[in-house]
Amino acid sequence: MTGVRITEANEQDVEKFVRDEDDRDFFLDRLRRRGAQGGRVFLAIDGDRAVGYVYLRLETAEELKLRLLLNKAPLLERLRVERENRLQGIGRMLVTMAEATAWVHRRRQVALGVVVARKPKSPVPTSPIGFYRKLGYSEWRFGRIKTYKDGRKSEIEYCRVFVKKLTPPTA
Numbered sequence: 001m002t003g004v005r006i007t008e009a010n011e012q013d014v015e016k017f018v019r020d021e022d023d024r025d026f027f028l029d030r031l032r033r034r035g036a037q038g039g040r041v042f043l044a045i046d047g048d049r050a051v052g053y054v055y056l057r058l059e060t061a062e063e064l065k066l067r068l069l070l071n072k073a074p075l076l077e078r079l080r081v082e083r084e085n086r087l088q089g090i091g092r093m094l095v096t097m098a099e100a101t102a103w104v105h106r107r108r109q110v111a112l113g114v115v116v117a118r119k120p121k122s123p124v125p126t127s128p129i130g131f132y133r134k135l136g137y138s139e140w141r142f143g144r145i146k147t148y149k150d151g152r153k154s155e156i157e158y159c160r161v162f163v164k165k166l167t168p169p170t171a
């Protein structure tokens with residue numbers, strides 16, 4: 001992989017580099033309404049476009065179960081690497097940067113939800129789970145959680161939750 005840089009992004013960066021409209025709106029909404037206290041956007045930039053990104057949510061989770069059981073663990077949201085740029089280490093670099101930022105904010109674990117189904121008992125696709133396991137995340141023992149897609153109460157999703165205890169970042 002050459003020429004890709006990972007950087008924390010502000011609103012202007014998001015507008016300039018993120019091509020996908022849904023993802024761009026998501027990041028802009030987070031940055032505008034919640035600010036840096038709410039969370040941080042990280043972009044993997046190649047030339048004039050983002051080929052990957054992730055949001056580190058520092059503010060308290062919306063889901064009661066996460067708030068009660070995760071003790072302020074920040075959440076990784078909207079992690080995505082463009083299909084043609086996968087398996088080149090970009091996802092790992094984005095997550096590593098988000099984890100290092102969480103550590104600086106005195107958080108000692110990071111969590112995330114993998115959407116498994118829009119109905120409670122439908123089959124479980126496993127696609128990103130191997131990636132998270134490789135990076136040291138383990139599934140928690142408290143079962144799936146119910147969330148609302150993009151905060152909209154009309155669209156329910158079920159997620160498996162993965163958690164990683166952080167260690168000090170290496171130089």
Ligand SMILES: CC(C)(COP(=O)(O)OP(=O)(O)OC[C@H]1O[C@@H](n2cnc3c(N)ncnc32)[C@H](O)[C@@H]1OP(=O)(O)O)[C@@H](O)C(=O)NCCC(=O)NCCS
Nearest residue numbers: 079080081086087088089090091092114127128130131134
């Ligand atoms: C999951 C995703 C972010 C991984 O990004 P990536 O840039 O391809 O990952 P990396 O190249 O950094 O991979 C790091 C390691 O994980 C492995 N890996 C990557 N994707 C994997 C997968 N789906 N299953 C198992 N292992 C995987 C890589 O082989 C690599 O292993 P290595 O260190 O032994 O070489 C990317 O596939 C993606 O955007 N998927 C679609 C969106 C998505 O599912 N996001 C997660 C929402 S919860």
